Amino acid sequence: MTTLIEQLRAALGSDQVLIGTEAAGYLTDQHGRLKGRALAVVRPADTAQVAEVVRLCRAHLTPIVPQGGNTGLMGGATPDDSGQAVVLSLARLTRVRAIDTDNDTLTVEAGALLAQVQQAAREAGRLFPLSLGSQGSCTIGGNLSTNAGGTQVLRYGNMRELVLGLEVVTAEGDIWNGLRGLRKDNTGYALRDLYVGSEGTLGIITAATLKLHPLPQTQQTALLAFGCIRNAVAFLSAARAGFGASLTAFELLSDTAVGLIARHVPQQPLPLAPGTPWYALIELSDNEGDDHARQRFEAVVGQAFEDGLVHDAAIAESLQQSQSMWRLRDEALGLAQKRDGGNIKHDVSVPISRIPDFLEATAAALQAQFPGVRPVTFGHLGDGNLHYNVSHAPDGPVATLFAQEDAIHRIVHDSVHAHGGSISAEHGVGQSKRDLLPRYKSAVELELMRRLKAAFDPLGLLNPGKVLSHTASPLLSAPALPAGAADESLS
Ligand SMILES: Cc1cc2nc3c(=O)[nH]c(=O)nc-3n(C[C@H](O)[C@H](O)[C@H](O)COP(=O)(O)OP(=O)(O)OC[C@H]3O[C@@H](n4cnc5c(N)ncnc54)[C@H](O)[C@@H]3O)c2cc1C
Incomplete structure (x- = not known):
């Protein structure tokens, strides 16, 4: 009787069935904190081969761990340490199958990188708006399976709202072709929506038909400072009313977060000096020309100054300044947290109106139990998603903080729950939050x-x-x- 490994080699070719050291890179999570083992890592070339792998594994009652770019932050793509599972990498399914500009859709295989899909859309004169820090290495299949969010959810929604159809290999190894480019289809249960966000537990996504949007012609980026979080929330509401669908990003940063950047990444320009409690990086995308965007921006922000909501503002005057502001949020902040010794991370969401109460209550509960710890809060205020990271006290060792990790998670998550929120906003559950x-x-x-x-x-x-x-x-x-x-x- 042939073994599963022999059958997989016969189906895919020996060079696409990795074992031993060749497989090592697929068995550790993004942060190197979780390490698993596997019978083998397989790299099928197309949907038919994915289906064949599933049928073979099923015949041997062997578990399958789907993996895209392995950038997920919850250990969903990392096998357990039993060594029984097969890791199924989608990395070779990268073809753009079709672009239909009349229907504003793009059909692509699951292993295509998000950045490649954004580029393909741009080349067709369209926008694929999902935008993540990991876009150079995460895949469309991983984005769908985690229902990824990012910085433009406020305007375009998260991945569930950006997909019209899916192709999926079922647990039996059948292929469901649901690649429909339809914006209306009420013919029964929404299977597509069940697969999105299911983290590889219900089926293996092999291709998707994605929604495209018009490519904005002008963008306006600015950093604003707020004297308190209630003013930042009130300004968000004013900005939604004033900018409408042009408001494409509203990223919050606490003064602690900006202070860490000033200390640990001094080469990063800061358009506003640290020292104001809250900041927001906002972006408008418009199709009506630079002057129009600028005028709208000045009218809404000017009114907010008059109303006492905004304390200070810096508007990017060039593409370089805009990119530098985004680097502050995307790169410098991550680097600053690492150089500060790391912290205990939470990806949570709370109804926007309750965010001020949540922040006050959580900070008080943490201080009561762990005096001196510092919340490093930032995130997508526009959709209520906060990255609420807890850093060590300035004079306290990092190791002492991590020894209290479970207790700190408990305080933060209980507070999220008490304020009507979710303990996982965009990173999913995986094994870390299960x-x-x-x-x-x-x-x-x-x-x-x-x-x-x-x-x-x-x-x-x-x-x-x-x-x-x-x-x-x-x-x-x-x-x-x-x-x-x-x-x-x-x-
Ligand atoms: C620097 C950085 C910034 C990030 N920023 C964001 C952000 O702003 N917003 C956000 O939402 N996330 C963010 N993430 C998290 C991560 O990039 C996303 O979760 C991404 O969607 C994962 O895609 P992936 O291809 O790497 O999936 P993987 O990590 O490979 O897999 C993630 C999960 O999906 C399953 N899976 C993968 N592919 C398939 C498939 N084809 N079929 C079925 N199941 C599959 C896996 O089994 C696993 O459970 C960030 C990560 C990093 C490292």
Whole structure:
């Protein structure tokens, strides 16, 4: 009887079945914190080969871990340490299959890099608006499977809102061709929407038909300073009303975050001096010419100055200045946090109107238990998504902070929940947040998720142990916190 490895080699060619040191790069997560083992890493060339791999693995009852660019931050693409699973890399499925400018759609295979898709759209005179710090290495399949967000969700939505159709290999190794370029299709259950965000646990996405948008002709970037978070939230509301659909980004940065950049990345120009509690990097995209965008900008920001909402503002006068402002947010901030010794990260969302209360309550709860720790808060205020990172006290060792990691997560996530938020806004669940779900989701919701998983993947071979655990029944576990309720007994 031939082994699975022999059958995979026969199906894909020996050079596309990696074992030993050749496989090592696929078995560790983005931060190098999670390390798994695998029977093999396979690199199919097309959808038919993906389906064949799934059928072979199924016949051997072997779990499959789909992997795109491996930039996910929740360990979803990393196998466990049993060494039983096959990692299925989509990296060779990179073809743009079609661009239809009359329908404003682009059909692309799952392993194409996000940056390549943005480029292909641009060459066709269109915009594919998903925009992430990892766009040079993450894939469209990974973006779909995590329902990725990024800096332009405020205007264009997250990945679920940018896709019209999917091609998926099911747990049985069948190919579902749902590559429909339709904006209206009410013919039953929305399977596409179930696969999006399912982190490889329901099926393997092999291609997608994506929505394209008009390419904006002018962009206006500015950094604004606010005396308090309530003013920043009030200005967001004024900006939405004043700019309408032209407002494409509203990125918040706390003074602590800007201070870290000033200290650790001194070569990064700061258009406004540190020292004001909050900053926002905003962007307008317009099709009506530079003068129009500038005039609108000055009218809305001018009114906000008069209303006392905005404390200071710097407008980018050139493409270089705009790029430098974005580097502040995209590159310098990440580097500054690393050079500061790292911190405990949270990717959360809260209704925008409750963000000021959330920030005050969470900071107070952290100070009460861990005096001196510093929240380094930034994120996509425009869609309520905060990256709420907790750094060590200036005079406290980093190791002491990390020794308290679970307790700090608990304080932040309980506060998120108490303010009606979500403990994962855009990075997903993977293995890192899996065991937190029963505390923050109701047993009914978890049971429905389990039933879906059982219906789509009855043998439990697709990315097992990600999003949902293998065993624990949510109906038997301790009752979850009611939504919006703080739980004193657990803190
Ligand atoms: C510097 C940096 C910045 C980032 N910024 C953002 C941001 O702004 N917003 C954001 O949302 N995320 C961000 N991320 C996280 C990450 O880039 C995204 O989650 C991205 O969508 C993952 O894509 P990937 O191809 O790397 O997927 P992977 O990491 O390979 O996989 C992620 C999950 O999807 C599954 N998967 C991958 N491909 C498929 C497929 N074809 N079919 C089925 N399942 C599949 C995997 O099993 C895994 O569960 C950032 C990461 C980094 C390192």
